[in-house]
Amino acid sequence: MIPEEYTVPFATDGLVYHQDTTPCTKEQWILIDGPAVVTDKDGTLLSDPSACRPILTTDPDRFMIGSDSRGAWYAVPISASLLLPDRYARTNLRAMYGVIPDDLLGIASRAVALSAFYRTHRFCGICGAETNRKEDEIATVCPACSHVFYPVINPVVIVCIRRDDEILLARSPRFVPAVYGIIAGFVEAGETLEQAVVREVAEEVGIAIDTIRYRCSQPWPFPHSLMIGFSASYAGRTIRIDPTEIEQAGWYSYDSLPSLPAAGSITRILIDQVVQEISRDTKS
Template sequence: MNIQYRPSFATEELVFHGNESNAEGKALYFPVHQRKILIDSESHPDDYFSYYPEGQIIDSTEVIYIGTLDDMPCYCFELKERYDEGDMQYFGLHDLYGVIDEEMLGIASRAVQMADFYRTHRYCGLCGRTTHYVPEETGMQCNNCEHIVYPRISPAVIILIEREDHLLMARSKHFPEGIYGLVAGFVEAGETIEHAAHREIKEEVGVSVKDLNYFASQPWPFPSSLMIGFTANFAEGEIYVDVNEIEDADWFHVDDIPKLPEKKSISRALIDHFIDKHAGHE
C-alpha cells in the first residue's frame, strides 16, 4: 500500500455524521445543478462556499447535510432550474481542481455526488411514490412503503502492469489525442476486486499477470466510482486488444512513456510510481 499517496476528490477531515450546530451560525453551502456547483466567480476561492444562498436558490429544494468540517456544517442541495444572476457561475469538479485546496475539493465532490443521489432518487423504485432524505441513514426513503436506498458507489479496478523496465499502457478511443493510460474496469456482481483485476486485464489486453498488489484507492466522482489501484507483474501472453474497449495497447520503456493522464487521477499516480521506481536505472 502506498501510504504517501493523497488522492484528489477525497475528503479526510470531513466528519460525515458530525455536529450540525455552529455557535456563530456559520456553514458551508454547495448549490448543485446537474453535477455542477454554483459559485460567485468574483469571490476568493477560500470563500467560494461561505455565502448563504438566500431566496429562490435555497428555497427550490431540500437542503442535505453532508458533514461537518472544523465545527462548520456543510450542506448541498440540487437546484431544480439553472440559476444565472450577477457573478454566479457553474463550475464542474474538473474546473475546481487546482483552484481550491484538495480537502475542499473532496468535500465538493461529496456534495456533487449527494446532490446527484437526491436528484435521481426522488421516487421509489418499488412503488413509484415520492421519497425523502434521511440524514442519519444517508439514504432516500419512500414515503409510502418505506423502502430505503443509499448512494451508489461503483467499485472499479485499475492496474499498473510492468515487465522489468517496461509498462503496459492502453489507449481508449475516448481518450484525448495521444493519451495512454492503464487497464481498468468495473467490478462485476459476485466477484472479488482481485478477480476483477485479472479478468479485466485478460479481456482488454489478453495477457496474464502475477504478484497483484494493492496500491491505493481514489474516489472518482464522475459520476460515482471508487477506483482501486493495483500493481502487477507480467506473467505470460501476447497483447491482444479488445477493439470494443481499447484502441491500442503496447509495452513502453520507462524512458519512452507517452503523454500521461493528468495528475488528478490515480492512473497518473501509478505511472509516476513506476517511473520513480526505475529512475536512474540503466
C-alpha cells in the same frame, strides 16, 4: 499503503456526519448543478450562505453532507435554468483540481456525488412511492414500504502492469487525443477485486498477469465510482486488444512514456509509483 508524498484528490477527508450538529453550527453551502458547482469566475468555491442567497430565487432545498471545524456543509442543488450573475460560473469538479485546496475539492466532490444520489432516488424502486430523505443517516426511505436506499458507489479496478523496465499503456477511443492510460473496468457481481483485475486485463489486452498488489484508492465522483488501484507484473501472452474498449496498447519504456493524464487522477498516481520503482531497480 499510500506513500506520504501522494495526496488523493476528490477524497473527502475529515468531514463527519452528525445530524444533531445541524441547528447550532455555522453553515457552509455548495451550490450544485449536475457535475458542476458554483464558483467565482476565478474558480474559488462559493460557500458563504449570505453570498449564495441573493443568487437563489427561492428558499433552497438543501441537505447536509457533514461538518468540520468550519461548520455544517450543505449541498444546495440548483436548477439548470437558474441564471448566475456575471461574476459566478458553473465549474466542473475536474476543472477545480489544483485551483481550490484539496480539502475543499473533497467536500465539493461529496456534495456532487450525494446530490446525484438524491436526484436519482426520489421514488422507491420497489413500490414507486415518493421517498423521503432519512433524518439520521445519508439515505432515502420509502414511507409506503419502509425500504431504505443508500448511496450507490461503483467499484472500479485499475491496474498498472510492469514488464521489466516497461509499462503497459493503452488508449481508449474515449480518451483525449494522444493521451494514454492504463487498464480499468467495473467490478462485476460476485468477483473479488483481484479477479476483476485479471478479467479486465485479459478482456481488454489479452495478456496474463501475476503479483497483483493493492496500491491506493480514489473516490471518482463522475458520478459515483470508487477507483481501486493495483500494480501487477506481466506473466505471458502477447497483446491482443478488444477494439470496442481499446484502440491502441503497447509496452513503453519507463523513461520515454507518451502523454499521460494530468496529475490528480489515480491513473497518474499508479504510473508515477511504478515508474519510480523501475527507476530505483534500474539504478541498483
